[in-house]
Amino acid sequence: MLKHLYIKNFTLIDELDISLYEGFSVITGETGAGKSIILGAIALLLGQRADSKTIKQGADKCIIEAHFDLSRYNLQPFFDENDIEYDADDCIIRRELTAAGKSRAFINDTPVALSMLKELGDQLMDVHSQHQNLLLNKQDFQLEVVDIIANDAAQLAKYQHTYVEYQKAEKELAEMMFAIERNRENRDFLHFQFEELENAHLQEGEQEELEQRSETMEHSEDIKSALYTTDNALSAEQVGVIESLRTSLSALRSIESVYPEVSELVERIDSSYIDLKDISQEISSLLESVDFDPAELDQVNNRLDRIYELEKKYHVDTVEELIAKRDELHLQLEAIENGDESLDALKARRHELETQARKEADTLTNLRAKAAKTIELEMQKRLVPLGMPHVRFSIQLNPIELGANGADKVSFLFSANTSTPLQPVSQVASGGEIARVMLSLKAMISGAVKLPTIIFDEIDTGVSGKTAEMMAQIMKEMGGHGRQVISITHLPQIAALGSVHYKVEKNETASGTTSKMRQLDDKERVREIAQMLSGSDISEAAIQNAKELLKTITN
Incomplete structure (x- = not known):
């Protein structure tokens, strides 16, 4: 689980030093405030290649550091195999970039290759951005989902x-x-x-x-x-x-x-x-x-x-x-x-x-076929409450020649209503429907894989109202059992359900534009949700609506 994040001299961020918690947290802020910058910094921690242009103008060095609690996730073998000191309560990952173009990575103060950082990062965190919805087009992603549920x-x-x-x-x-x-x-x-x-x-x-x-x-x-x-x-x-x-x-x-x-x-x-x-x-x-x-x-x-x-x-x-x-x-x-x-x-x-x-x-195929039935039933249960009462979700397993992953071709088939035949999900689902399908898949997978931290970047695109509230409920459930789920959202229904609420803001200063993220207290949270409901002019009615929304959803 991600406990603490420190960012210094990264694009518009002078310095960010913030604690994070288990359960379901939300991050809000106006478009362009800098939410994507924070995700970019986290991506560097997960092993993404660096660009010296991301260093804040005028700075010589950029530092991104995160502290993780690994005590529930049996990751000591990774540290033993790579001869890195293991601290289950406080694992520190750090990335340093210089204006000269040099990049260094550390795990618990041990210098490591970028590939090793990525290997550990893949076991610590899953960042789901909007472009990841395109994974539904990929045969290997669909097969991976089936294999995870099949536990094969x-x-x-x-x-x-x-x-x-x-x-x-x-x-x-x-x-x-x-x-x-x-x-x-x-x-x-x-x-x-x-x-x-x-x-x-x-x-x-x-x-x-x-x-x-x-x-x-x-x-x-x-x-x-x-x-x-x-x-x-x-x-x-x-x-x-x-x-x-x-x-x-x-x-x-x-x-x-x-x-x-x-x-x-x-x-x-x-x-x-x-x-x-x-x-x-x-x-x-x-x-x-x-x-x-x-x-x-x-x-x-x-x-x-x-x-x-x-x-x-x-x-x-x-x-x-x-x-x-x-x-x-x-x-x-x-x-x-x-x-x-x-x-x-x-x-x-x-x-x-x-x-x-x-x-x-053949043994693999049998395991996958059983898992496919389980996934179909689970997805039906998850998608109906998300505003798709007539949804059908089916997994088709077709035989192919022996390959690196067996002899199966997996296709996710989808129909949002009874009058439309089942077709590949990426071809017939709308943006909002794909978002709900991906959230449901991630929720199902998270229970099997038990990733410590999952971040959703505006997965609520194309939904609103009761559906958004149901999506928030799913993310909140995913954040249970010691896991951590963070959602970057523009929807008040989702923001209201977070146990912890952060806001990203952009400020104009004498030295230039800066971006900051801070944790909101109860009063600030009411005003933020009221602004999400009514816009920049926050009326007393909007305040009351925000309080009711927080009260209704949290209850």
């Missing part, structure tokens, strides 16, 4: 889960059928590519090994010459390094016993002699192995040319990528061969989900 949220959620899975299976099936058909058209080509790569007998690391072998063979003469020169320098008789070391080693050993100082040199030369003999043997072995074979070189280069050709053809750079391509083609060919089995399995799943979805949609 759990069944609808169950159906929607199955329907989503069914849609996924339908999509997967279509994609698989397309892929199989496309692959079958390309099967011969895919098979040719696979055979080409399979017959190439590719091996990992093969390319690098062949490239090295080709390089070695193409430079075999240079390699042999270098090896021969090195071998000759090491092991040639008399002039070879090894022979020279052997001679030096023999000479030093002959004096080692009498000249110990050469012992370490003997060891070092002996070690070098052994190493060089090993090196000489390895070079000799390499020299014998280097043998240029033109036929083998052609064979190696031919193999490399084949690899390069395949890499270019398949737009890859390595043998490993060619092998991966070969394996991918193999899997595609297997999928084509096994496609019918996979297709049959997916068709079976799609059929199973469709069957389940239709079954759950």
Whole structure:
């Protein structure tokens, strides 16, 4: 329930600081006084997008803040899920706008996204303006009304889960059928590519090994010459390094016993002699192995040319990528061969989900059909006292293909008299009749949804007299049981029935036009209703009529 509203620097409002109460309250004021401005501020609190032009001229910042009592409405899960401090007795929603175009939203002083503000606002307040009467044209609104009265949220959620899975299976099936058909058209080509790569007998690391072998063979003469020169320098008789070391080693050993100082040199030369003999043997072995074979070189280069050709053809750079391509083609060919089995399995799943979805949609239809009968009877009871003694209201449920909300198309049919056939309500009802239909629907829905606060913005358009009084009685009843109903009205019959009466006034000041709202006391209320009855000139007779109206209706 909305307990307190604070508005600062919003269009014509300098500052508004007012308390509100549960039950049925009314707001009156002349056309253009600023009632719509207050509703605009409340809309911002409910998550509507902001416009910096709404900031009062000359101000840098606009603030709109509301305090709510949530103690009866089980809203703590919303706060827990969004990690926001929960205060059931005083929930504070605030919106700030700056002249620079920045907008910030807060719930209990926690900054939140606009979408989160709207999510909470939808659970706190319903503002019914005149344009909302157009909802009667909307199929989804009519279906929502039926679903609310049917209390079928759990069944609808169950159906929607199955329907989503069914849609996924339908999509997967279509994609698989397309892929199989496309692959079958390309099967011969895919098979040719696979055979080409399979017959190439590719091996990992093969390319690098062949490239090295080709390089070695193409430079075999240079390699042999270098090896021969090195071998000759090491092991040639008399002039070879090894022979020279052997001679030096023999000479030093002959004096080692009498000249110990050469012992370490003997060891070092002996070690070098052994190493060089090993090196000489390895070079000799390499020299014998280097043998240029033109036929083998052609064979190696031919193999490399084949690899390069395949890499270019398949737009890859390595043998490993060619092998991966070969394996991918193999899997595609297997999928084509096994496609019918996979297709049959997916068709079976799609059929199973469709069957389940239709079954759950049928359950929804039955719940809605029962609710439709309840709504028809309830609307008849509510509309007859509102000046439509011969009214007929019917709900037509027509089957349609499975959709996001089931398999039902809902149509509200209406006739204000016995001589007119039932037709869609938006096509045949007058403005006043639509207002009464919407009020009756809202009254019925409010009992099921238990919204904390409902605001009606001139829902009394097109009605007067006893009908207006009956509409006021409905709103007063809606304001019972801890709920809060606020009606912006131009009709004295409705204004007189409010437990609390507020007036919106526009004043001309030295700094410009300002709009204010204040709570009226008993005397002020009599004068306001008298003015609504007689116009700007308030006569004593009008005063008496206002007192009688207040007395009659409140009793």
